[in-house]
Amino acid sequence: MGEHLTFIGSVTAQLVRAVPVTLLILAVSGVCATVLATGLTAMSVARSPLPRLIQRTWTFLFRGTPLILQIFMIYYGFAMVPWIRHGLLWAAFRDPVFCTCLAMTCCCSAYIAEIFRGALAAVPRGEIEAGRACGMTGFLLLRRVIAPSLIRIALPSYSNEIIMMTKSTSLASTITVLDITGVAQQVIAHSYRTLDVFCAAAALYLLINATLSTLLTALERRLDVDRAPTPLAPIPPTLEPLS
Amino acid sequence: MTVPPPVLTATNIRKSFGDREVLAGISLEAREGEVISILGGSGSGKSTFLRCLNLLEVPDEGQIAIGDVQAPLTRNRHGRLEVSDGRAAARLRTQTAMVFQGFNLWPHLTVLQNVMEAPLRVHRRDRDEVLATARSLLERVGMAGFHAAYPKRLSGGQQQRVAIARALATNPKLVLFDEPTSALDPERVREVLALMRSLAEEGRTMIVVTHEMAFARDVSSRVVHLMNGRVESSGPPAHMFGPDASPAFRAFLSPAAL
Amino acid sequence: MMDDLTLLGFGPDGWAPLLLKGCLLTLAVSATSMAIGTVLGVLLAWARLKGPGWLRRTALVYGVVLRGVPELLVILLLYFGLPSLILSLSETFGWEAPGLPPPFLVGSLSVGLVSAAYQAEIFRGGVGAIPRGQFEAARAMGFSDLLCFHRIVLPQVARVVLPALGNVWQFNLKDSALIAVTGLSELMRTSLVAAGSTRHPFLFFGVAMALYLVLTTLSSTAFHYGGRYSNRWDRG
Structure with a gap:
């Protein structure tokens, strides 16, 4: 029993050291995918057909194929291209962490863009018309009227997608990255105590997911105007000029 | 007496x-x-x-x-x-049979199927006989033309009349x-009450x-x-x-x- | 270019037969895991809705864990854990050691276990979406529980659930690629082997992508029409 606990303790210590790798992949690809998804969403409502076509093709391609295949394509495929192999980019493409982040950015941006697109369609027309009616156009309308509604609508699905991304980071282990799953696999392979290692690794993933979803739920609650308490402070007689 | x-x-x-x-x-x-x-x-x-x-x-x-x-x-x-x-x-x-405030017609079955469901599946009566009864009941409640419609397409009063036909289809001792x-809207109340009155007279x-x-x-x-x-x-x-x-x-x- | 065509052809150096076989295996694994997921998912949903307290909690924990942990980790658990489990079981009961479990079984079981967690949520939501009056109308006419489930619950759940199940199927299809790590030569594994031995990774991964796109597109079309059929009574 004592030996058992010592083993679980040392496995957990090993796995915890791999947590930064998992978080790094998640953070980099999370941020990049969200930025790229914003661009894709803008393309999806563009007037000219070419950007719309690009967005649709992108979504079709990356949602219709397994992420692991995309990772392999980038990691093994680009290594065979002479101008990459002997060019400046090789420093990046030989790094499995970079390749994982790149693949996840492409793949998850497609999913997130679909979430944003759905939310954009769900922003009540009247809100936008009211903005137009008081003279707002373009970026101002987007920033002050559309974006706040859109973020509120999209947030639950977006949180879901972030959880899915946390799980997807484990695929990095298939191209030699020693993230949580990679280390777990190593330990299993030479200790054969599968269930213990699985439980320790699972606990770490659940902890990461629980933290993320708590944060995102808190954000959701802050943004939820329907549930916000009515401010009791009286409106000041003279309003500060808006900056 | x-x-x-x-x-x-x-x-x-x-x-x-x-x-x-x-x-x-x-x-x-x-x-x-x-x-x-x-x-x-x-x-x-x-x-x-x-x-x-x-x-x-x-x-x-x-x-x-x-x-x-x-x-x-x-x-x-x-x-x-x-x-x-x-x-x-x-x-x-x-x-017995029951007619509900909220109609409770089964939305995935047509009007005719709603009426035939219980006599067919619960009472296991003969299909032709059930069909004949259902048709005459739908005629009786003034919904004969709607036998192939799904409940969602009907007004509240129409749905309730179908629900009454469904309740009568098993020939219950008590409704x-x-x-x-x-x-129901005031307009529709009258048509349902008239139907219930004629059942009482029966x-x-x-x-x-x-x-x-x-x-x-x-x-x-x-x-x-x-x-x-x-x-x-x-x-x-x-x-x-x-x-x-x-x-x-x-x-x-x-x-x-x- | 000629070279590529030979590699993808049906000739002695061509990989076409193996790739097609890989496709079929991918479909078979996905379908098996979908079926495992449906059976287990229904049981889990029932446990969450009607089971006694301890079973309800177990089902809840199962769902949280299997939906929060990477699929790859579940595959590793079964790939390394199942053989030793079978071994210790056969020792306990004095059976003859049955040998290693077939990779097909390990693969479809692990994807199926994850699928079950998602499907359970879908079924639970589907039953919850049926108004109470629907059950009452059936009970008031003397329907038995079984008849009520068969004639009233199932058709209505199918409508709510089918689009979501289509999504799960797409995930199953893509998750099945992860089983490549266990050495089962489904589409992903075959393309990896082909890419390695011919040193044409772009070609073979590209072909594999195209084949996955065919599979996902065809099945989403099928689910679309299935959904429309099961929804025919809801179009006002």
């Missing part, structure tokens, strides 16, 4: 939800061909009582018999009544109506929970007024709507009579 046999005998029905006693011992007997209107303010327990009669709610106390078949209610080890035999309860329910017109045994005073007065053979979970007063409509009615029932009527 001989007295017709009782179709339903409910004795001393009690029911509480948590601390609140909703039914404080109600007894009711319905004889063949009777139309009983149950009236009462909101929270008087009238819907709960009706739902006890076909065991949609299990009463805490009391006995129910349809014809001479007792409802399979026994005491569990906590001393509360429960349905001891689900099949026997289902068999008992096949003798329970749970506020059948409360969810000699159907019906127990109707309703707010429609005119229906209670003109159509029913007996009016029962529930108050605080008890029968406050009851009698033939001529008596209940006459000068000798109980003060409580007159008070209940007064806002409507104004």
Whole structure:
């Protein structure tokens, strides 16, 4: 029993050291995918057909194929291209962490863009018309009227997608990255105590997911105007000029 | 003249939800061909009582018999009544039918399928016979042209008329109506009430929970007024709507009579 | 270019037969895991809705864990854990050691276990979406529980659930690629082997992508029409 606990303790210590790798992949690809998804969403409502076509093709391609295949394509495929192999980019493409982040950015941006697109369609027309009616156009309308509604609508699905991304980071282990799953696999392979290692690794993933979803739920609650308490402070007689 | 046999005998029905006693011992007997209107303010327990009669709610106390078949209610080890035999309860329910406030038509079946479902699947009657009955019932409720429509396409009044046809399709001994017109527009109320009136004239045994005073007065053979979970007063409509009615029932009527 | 065509052809150096076989295996694994997921998912949903307290909690924990942990980790658990489990079981009961479990079984079981967690949520939501009055109308007419489930619950759940199940199927299809790590030569594994031995990774991964796109597109079309059929009564 004592030996058992010592083993679980040392496995957990090993796995915890791999947590930064998992978080790094998640953070980099999370941020990049969200930025790229914003661009894709803008393309999806563009007037000219070419950007719309690009967005649709992108979504079709990356949602219709397994992420692991995309990772392999980038990691093994680009290594065979002479101008990459002997060019400046090789420093990046030989790094499995970079390749994982790149693949996840492409793949998850497609999913997130679909979430944003759905939310954009769900922003009540009247809100936008009211903005137009008081003279707002373009970026101002987007920033002050559309974006706040859109973020509120999209947030639950977006949180879901972030959880899915946390799980997807484990695929990095298939191209030699020693993230949580990679280390777990190593330990299993030479200790054969599968269930213990699985439980320790699972606990770490659940902890990461629980933290993320708590944060995102808190954000959701802050943004939820329907549930916000009515401010009791009286409106000041003279309003500060808006900056 | 001989007295017709009782179709339903409910004795001393009690029911509480948590601390609140909703039914404080109600007894009711319905004889063949009777139309009983149950009236009462909101929270008087009238819907709960009706739902006890076909065991949609299990009463805490009391006995129910349809014809001479007792409802399979026994005491569990906590001393509360429960349905001891689900099949026997289902068999008992096949003798009755219910029309709901919210229609409760099955949305995935067409009008005709809704009417045919129970006689076909529960009573296992002959398909051609069921089809013929269903068609004539739909004609009877004025919905013959809609047999292939899905409920979603129908208005509330139309849905309720189909629900009545569905209730009659098994040829039940007793039809329970749970506020059948409360969810309808005033326009549609009339068409459903007219249908119910013609069923009453046909000699159907019906127990109707309703707010429609005119229906209670003109159509029913007996009016029962529930108050605080008890029968406050009851009698033939001529008596209940006459000068000798109980003060409580007159008070209940007064806002409507104004 | 000629070279590529030979590699993808049906000739002695061509990989076409193996790739097609891989496709079929991918479909077979996905379908098996979908079926495992449906059976287990229904049981889990029932446990969450009607089971006794301890079973309800177990089902809840199962759902949280299997939906929160990477699929790859579940595959590793079964790939390494199942053989030793079978071994210790056969020792306990004195059976003859049955040998290693077939990779097909390990693969479809692990994807199926994850799928079950998602499907359970879908079924639970589907039953919850049916108004109570629907059950009451059936019970008031003397329907038995089984008849009510068969005639009233199932058709209505199918409508709510089918689009979501289509999504789960797409995930199953893509998750099945992860089983490549166990050495089962489904589409992903075959393309990996082909890419390695011919040193044409772009070609073979590209072909594999195209084949996955065919599979996902065809099945989403099928689910679309299935959904429309099961929804025919809801179009006002």
